[in-house]
Amino acid sequence: MSEAVLTSDTNPLTRVKTDNPEKHNSEQFAVNCNVKMFRSDARESLTNEAIDLLQYSLAPATERALRGDLAHFQNWGGTLPATPATVCAYTGDHAGQHAVATIQRRVASISKVHEMAGLPNPCRTEIVKATLRGLRRKHGTVQRQAKPLMRDDLLLVLDSLRESLRDQRDRALLLLGFAGGFRRSELVTLERADIETVRQGLIVTIRRSKTDQEGAGRRIGIPHGRTRHCPVAAVEVWLSASLIDTGPLFRPITRHGHLAANPLTGDAVSVLLRERLSASGIKPEGYSGHSLRAGFATSAAQAGVSTLKIRAMTGHTSDAMLARYVREGELFIGNAAGELL
Known part of the structure; x- marks a missing residue:
């Protein structure tokens, strides 16, 4: 019997089929973790309800991301x-x-698709692991990070x-994004029903996020500001005007000043931020939609706020995930060179 191999499907799925390995080079693969992704012997006992949940x-x-990564691998000449x-x-x-x-x-992603298909995973072999170690040692692992938009620059x-x-939309978006330490994906998925006004300020409900794919949700308190730039007031003004x-x-606004019905995109937040930075005399290079979140965490660490309180706002699952912002914020706090020179 020939080996089980991955084959293309008319739907954007991957399944397992017994076939001739020589056909692999001409086949295209896509991925989605549902019933057709799994070997036939694992599918036989699944109920319709279980099949639906797999979707x-x-x-x-x-x-x-999986689709894009696999397409890149195949365009290079790789086969599955x-x-x-x-x-x-x-x-x-x-x-x-x-x-x-x-890389x-x-x-x-290559590893993931083999695991999902129940096939031997080449990425678990020692030679692949060693190659990746060599990649990290030779080329380093420092990632480019969005520049944090610090409090003073935001002002x-x-x-x-x-x-x-x-202007009213952008003011509300920038202040709310900074005050909540929100990801741009969280900002653009906010709806009117997610904003609750209370005596102390606003309660913002994040229904789903990067680290909460199952939708448990979390509630974030946004207090009244102590300066002329108050996030609560900015959101209230935006809601009243819009x-x-x-x-x-948060929605697009046409050049004629008309409000669209659809939400802003994450990319639009990045463009918006860079445009506003440039207009205020700040070079926009290196900033992105993530700069609001990074700026909040870094500014809070610089102000001496505990990591526990910062994480309560940002939703980071551990101090390790927050550490890069804390390190950036504390670079000049108690700096030894400052005591010597």
């Missing part, structure tokens, strides 16, 4: 199932051309805003 096992962003030698060659060909983190993520940006509908009573909280 939801991957977050859309994870599925898109892959051999350890092929994965090593793929890693070597891209070393120095792509970020170490990008590692793509190898992890400069806010001072440059006026009172148009677009007349939004349901649906997405």
